[in-house]
Amino acid sequence: MKRPRLFLDPTSFGDEITLEADGSHYLTRVLRLKPGDRFVALDGQGREVEAELLDRHRARPLTQTRPATEARLELDLYLALAKGERFDRAIEKAAELGVARLFPLASERTEVRDPGQAKQERWQRLALSACALAGRVKPMRVEPVVALPQALCGPGWLLTEGAPPPSPVESERLSLYIGPEGGFTPAEQEMASGQGLTLVGLGPRNLRVETAAAVAVGLALFLAQDLQPRPQSL
Structure with missing residues (x-):
């Protein structure tokens, strides 16, 4: 099963990932993710991070990749x-x-x-x-x-x-x-x-x-x- 994917503000990324209101609502209310569940956080600049939800406002980054999914053209x-x-x-x-x-x-x-x-x-x-x-x-x-x-x-x-x-x-x-x-x-x-x-x-x-x-x-x-x-x- 593919993990949910979510674009976040690049400034949200650090030792922990900060979830603002919209992202928190989508993950915890719409998708009903619980602490310990994983999702994919995107900074909109090419970085993709697998993250573990800690609570409604925080997530822990786990692994980072740079998938070649963008068009060269x-x-x-x-x-x-x-x-x-x-x-x-x-x-x-x-x-x-x-x-x-x-x-x-x-x-x-x-x-x-x-x-x-x-x-x-x-x-x-x-x-x-x-x-x-x-x-x-x-x-x-x-x-x-x-x-x-x-x-x-x-x-x-x-x-x-x-x-x-x-x-x-x-x-x-x-x-x-x-x-x-x-x-x-x-x-x-x-x-x-x-x-x-x-x-x-x-x-x-x-x-x-x-x-x-x-x-x-x-x-x-x-x-x-x-x-x-x-x-x-x-």
């Missing part, structure tokens, strides 16, 4: 804002797959413009939970909403209906731009091309935003040869 995902739970699902899948940063994207055809601070904080919590469950050691950051003209930077792919499929990825960093269900406008596509982005397609079928995001991220990792198993280092 640094992926920034610019994802068009969508209504309801669809954006939540996209965040979770992006976090599981290894995206480094996710930027909610406002373009000409997006229906949502300002989701508000509460939703922004909720998205970050979703990302943390998904990263922990996926075995990642660094959390995906959910950044503030950005408008497309300010977001364009290469190397990157802008998903466009009818464009050719992407080529192998040779860079160490890649930005992915996923538009709303109406797609990016011709003017936006021209602007992206002018900024050095590559217009790419994912085939003849219409994909929802959350589906297109998962497919694009997985394809980028595959084309960067970033899906091969790697040895775990101590």
Whole structure:
């Protein structure tokens, strides 16, 4: 049985691990761990520590590892804002797959413009939970909403209906731009091309935003040869 995993503030780590209110509640109330039970503590900077719960506020670090679970390809995902739970699902899948940063994207055809601070904080919590469950050691950051003209930077792919499929990825960093269900406008596509982005397609079928995001991220990792198993280092 896999041990529960929990991201904690890096300053919590020392001879003992200090559990703040949220972490304590999750371990002792939600998971109902008791003193002596073990879990995996993550500092969000690549360190993973097996720990033994001492009480509601403290844990003892036991063994430390640095698993090679993070993608070598640094992926920034610019994802068009969508209504309801669809954006939540996209965040979770992006976090599981290894995206480094996710930027909610406002373009000409997006229906949502300002989701508000509460939703922004909720998205970050979703990302943390998904990263922990996926075995990642660094959390995906959910950044503030950005408008497309300010977001364009290469190397990157802008998903466009009818464009050719992407080529192998040779860079160490890649930005992915996923538009709303109406797609990016011709003017936006021209602007992206002018900024050095590559217009790419994912085939003849219409994909929802959350589906297109998962497919694009997985394809980028595959084309960067970033899906091969790697040895775990101590």
